[in-house]
Amino acid sequence: MTFQKHPSKKLQDIYSKNPYQGAAPLTAKIIFVGRDPNWRIDIEEQSYFHFISEYLEDGVTFWEKYNVHHPFMLKIYSGDGKKYHRGFSKINLDKKFAKDVSFAELIGVPTVGMAGKNKKLFKEILLSEENRIHLQELESILHCDNKLIFIAWGLIENFKLIYKETGLFRLIASIDKSSMDIKTLNRVNNYVIHRHFSDAISNDTIDKMSLEINNYLDQEIKH
Numbered sequence: 001m002t003f004q005k006h007p008s009k010k011l012q013d014i015y016s017k018n019p020y021q022g023a024a025p026l027t028a029k030i031i032f033v034g035r036d037p038n039w040r041i042d043i044e045e046q047s048y049f050h051f052i053s054e055y056l057e058d059g060v061t062f063w064e065k066y067n068v069h070h071p072f073m074l075k076i077y078s079g080d081g082k083k084y085h086r087g088f089s090k091i092n093l094d095k096k097f098a099k100d101v102s103f104a105e106l107i108g109v110p111t112v113g114m115a116g117k118n119k120k121l122f123k124e125i126l127l128s129e130e131n132r133i134h135l136q137e138l139e140s141i142l143h144c145d146n147k148l149i150f151i152a153w154g155l156i157e158n159f160k161l162i163y164k165e166t167g168l169f170r171l172i173a174s175i176d177k178s179s180m181d182i183k184t185l186n187r188v189n190n191y192v193i194h195r196h197f198s199d200a201i202s203n204d205t206i207d208k209m210s211l212e213i214n215n216y217l218d219q220e221i222k223h
Contacts, residue, residue, distance in 0.1 A: 002121075019134055027099070091210045151191055
């Protein structure tokens with residue numbers, strides 16, 4: 001499948017209002033940053049699509065209602081993306097923290113296909129005028145020092161590309177991975193660089209994530 005913007009009008013309409021998953025990144029305390037919100041081409045035809053749309057409309061209520069952070073964790077779903085969310089679920093966050101966790105992507109429109117197989121089109125969509133407003137809003141959020149922000153290892157290069165082309169995300173683009181270890185967590189101020197949940201992330205790394213998050217949330221509660 002060629003990487004492109006997703007043709008689903010329903011998905012496009014939802015993302016025009018909510019270009020994120022889970023809680024709104026502006027109010028969330030913890031943000032997991034991804035590359036693009038990728039969905040299968042025939043998502044609307046699937047029996048579970050009503051769960052997808054319900055989740056995208058209000059991810060916080062979805063988590064509280066079904067006691068899973070994402071529809072991919074429902075028994076009815078068995079496709080792509082489950083590995084990522086199964087990895088995240090090992091952090092064992094309670095649904096009471098649903099309002100605190102956001103999944104935000106660099107591309108603010110739904111996509112289909114693998115970005116790595118069409119890097120030219122990925123770059124065009126990423127740096128498009130349509131996506132520029134999304135990136136500007138995301139920069140103001142990700143440069144807040146009062147949020148705990150998790151960034152998958154490979155995204156640092158995407159941030160460097162965006163900074164080179166637009167001047168956005170100076171702080172994240174300045175992160176140097178050369179002295180980091182992909183096999184564990186790497187903390188730079190309030191940024192945590194880690195192996196992607198869909199990659200060979202270890203349970204030890206996920207346990208360290210859980211510790212980081214719980215310590216952060218404990219501090220927030222005390223404040």
